[in-house]
Amino acid sequence: MVYFQKMTPEGYQQIKDEIARLKKDRPRRIKILQAARALGDLSENTEYTEAKRDLGHLQSRLRYLGKQLKYAEIVETEDDGKVNLGKTVVLKFDDDDETEEYKIVGRMEADLAEGKVSFDSPLGQAIMKKEAGTTVQVEAPAGAYQVTIVAVK
Structure with missing residues (x-):
């Protein structure tokens, strides 16, 4: 079974x-590896070992990202007023009076520091397909809390 991201x-x-x-x-990076290899004895050549490792990491990352693209399912946003992938939401957490803005994204894109929340995170799951004005219970590993959807953009 192929799993699309x-x-x-x-x-x-x-x-x-x-x-x-x-x-x-x-x-x-290949030139760095070639230059390190030219230094001679590979058994005690740390420059060669590091260059080979760095190139291997780069190749591995390329393969990983290539698979992400191959199995990507790009979701376009709909203007239906409901929380969904690609939309921005303004949330009010019931334990304080502050509002926070988040963009709902795919798992690979999630980055709380940039205000991006995965649709399949506990918060994302709780608010998906809901409209502004809805209060939901979020079941998170650290405990449950409530959040109100102030706006969906």
Whole structure:
């Protein structure tokens, strides 16, 4: 069974951009490896070992990102007023009076520091397909809490 990874068009583009950066960097890393190999005895050549490891990490990352693109399911947003992938929500957590804004994204794109929450996180699952004005209970590993959806953009 093939599992497709849901993501926003922006998330798909970010992966494509990272692949392009890595491919552009690959020739430089190959030259570093070749220069280190030319130093001689490979058994005690830390420059060679590090260069080989770095190139291996780059190749591995390229393969991983390539699979992410291959199995990506790009989800376009609908203007239906409901929380969904690609939309931005304004939330009010019931334990304080502050509101916070989050973009609902795919699992690979999630980054709380950038205000991006995965649709399949506990918070994401609780608010998906809900409309503004709805209060939901979020069942998180650290405990349950309530959140009100102030706006869906």
